[in-house]
Amino acid sequence: MKHDTEVNGSWTPQEKALHEARIKAKAKRRLRRTSSRDSTRESLSENTGDPGTEPTSPKGKINTNDRKSRMGKGRGGAGGKGVWGAAGMVYEMEEPDAKDPNYDESYQGDTVYATVTPELEEQDLEKTVTPIVQEYFEHGDTREVQMLLKELNLGQHRFEFSSLAVSLSLEGKASHRELTSRLLSDLVGKGLTEEDTARAFDRILKDLPDLILDTPDAPQMLGQFVARAIADHALPLDFLDRYKGMVDCVHARAALDRAAVLLSMKREIVRLDNVWGVGGGQRPVKHLIKEMNLLLKEFLVSGDVSEAERCLRDLEVPHFHHELVYEAVIMVLESKGDTAIRMMVKLLQAFWKMGLITLDQMNRGFQRVFGELPEISLDVPHAHAILESFVELCYQESVITKHLRDTCPSRGRKRFVSEGDGGQLKN
Numbered sequence: 001m002k003h004d005t006e007v008n009g010s011w012t013p014q015e016k017a018l019h020e021a022r023i024k025a026k027a028k029r030r031l032r033r034t035s036s037r038d039s040t041r042e043s044l045s046e047n048t049g050d051p052g053t054e055p056t057s058p059k060g061k062i063n064t065n066d067r068k069s070r071m072g073k074g075r076g077g078a079g080g081k082g083v084w085g086a087a088g089m090v091y092e093m094e095e096p097d098a099k100d101p102n103y104d105e106s107y108q109g110d111t112v113y114a115t116v117t118p119e120l121e122e123q124d125l126e127k128t129v130t131p132i133v134q135e136y137f138e139h140g141d142t143r144e145v146q147m148l149l150k151e152l153n154l155g156q157h158r159f160e161f162s163s164l165a166v167s168l169s170l171e172g173k174a175s176h177r178e179l180t181s182r183l184l185s186d187l188v189g190k191g192l193t194e195e196d197t198a199r200a201f202d203r204i205l206k207d208l209p210d211l212i213l214d215t216p217d218a219p220q221m222l223g224q225f226v227a228r229a230i231a232d233h234a235l236p237l238d239f240l241d242r243y244k245g246m247v248d249c250v251h252a253r254a255a256l257d258r259a260a261v262l263l264s265m266k267r268e269i270v271r272l273d274n275v276w277g278v279g280g281g282q283r284p285v286k287h288l289i290k291e292m293n294l295l296l297k298e299f300l301v302s303g304d305v306s307e308a309e310r311c312l313r314d315l316e317v318p319h320f321h322h323e324l325v326y327e328a329v330i331m332v333l334e335s336k337g338d339t340a341i342r343m344m345v346k347l348l349q350a351f352w353k354m355g356l357i358t359l360d361q362m363n364r365g366f367q368r369v370f371g372e373l374p375e376i377s378l379d380v381p382h383a384h385a386i387l388e389s390f391v392e393l394c395y396q397e398s399v400i401t402k403h404l405r406d407t408c409p410s411r412g413r414k415r416f417v418s419e420g421d422g423g424q425l426k427n
Contacts, residue, residue: 129165228275292315
């Protein structure tokens with residue numbers, strides 16, 4: 001202080017003012033440092049409960065590498081990532097995030113796996129669908145077709161299944177067209193809609209000029225398909241009305257006119273079950289027996305094997321050909337003279353050689369006669385002798401096997417011979 005006084009005594013006014021300014025600035029810096037240390041000490045006192053700890057002591061020193069929250073909230077606090085939150089806070093259920101590193105699908109409940117089938121390309125449609133339709137023509141089970149279609153993702157090409165099925169049936173038999181009509185009816189509401197069927201027939205009507213090159217009767221048959229589909233509710237009832245005055249193609253117009261005529265013949269819209277005729281195994285058994293009897297009687301009159309073959313093939317019942325053999329043998333037993341025997345052997349031999357009647361069907365036909373021979377003999381007393389002669393002749397002409405000939409009940413039957421043989425029983 002003495003030094004300062006002495007110096008102050010010799011300072012000029014300017015030096016004195018500068019010195020006072022320096023003292024004030026120094027005092028302000030000291031005040032700011034003191035204030036900063038006090039606030040740090042108070043903060044540490046709140047966290048540690050030790051008010052006497054100095055900021056520079058190990059306990060009071062702030063560790064910059066400490067992973068605890070700098071916000072004054074630890075794991076028991078009210079916020080921050082990875083903390084529990086404040087006591088009493090209720091959280092809403094959150095959907096698990098599959099992108100979360102801690103996500104584990106095994107803890108997310110039942111997992112449902114779905115097989116995604118890509119949509120079938122248009123270029124692959126025909127080669128995929130054609131075998132399904134052709135197999136259906138063999139087994140006739142519409143439910144199997146429905147199951148197979150469910151496994152395919154036809155997408156926007158669904159209607160093309162119906163158009164392809166109809167086109168294939170136009171090239172086939174009447175029984176195939178009957179099966180196709182049933183398939184169209186059964187698929188509506190089970191994979192296809194009426195509008196899908198309408199689009200299919202729209203496509204076929206446009207393709208008629210090409211279809212008649214292979215199937216000249218395609219317009220008439222397509223008209224029958226349309227009429228049957230409308231009656232079966234596989235097509236909308238106003239399908240024909242959509243084309244009024246809008247058809248330029250002669251063939252398409254002929255098909256639609258045919259459909260209109262068939263529908264106008266019915267007082268009400270009912271199933272046109274006979275539009276294709278009753279084909280194949282769908283015919284009643286009595287009707288088939290009548291047709292086969294008529295076939296055999298016409299052959300006895302005309303002797304035309306080719307016509308008899310055509311009539312038998314048109315019946316489309318290869319599994320029922322044993323009935324033809326049975327009726328032929330019965331007709332021989334009930335006939336008079338040898339003409340019927342020779343002609344029936346000729347017919348059966350022709351059918352056997354061309355493979356129209358199989359070995360199994362031939363054997364079943366004869367065995368049915370063998371089993372009914374006692375009853376037949378009541379009406380035809382000489383049935384045993386006639387049957388034995390007929391069976392022997394069929395064996396000689398290679399129509400039946402030796403085993404079948406040997407099982408004939410008339411063969412080896414004891415009978416009386418003429419007096420020239422001594423009137424003895426002979427085997």
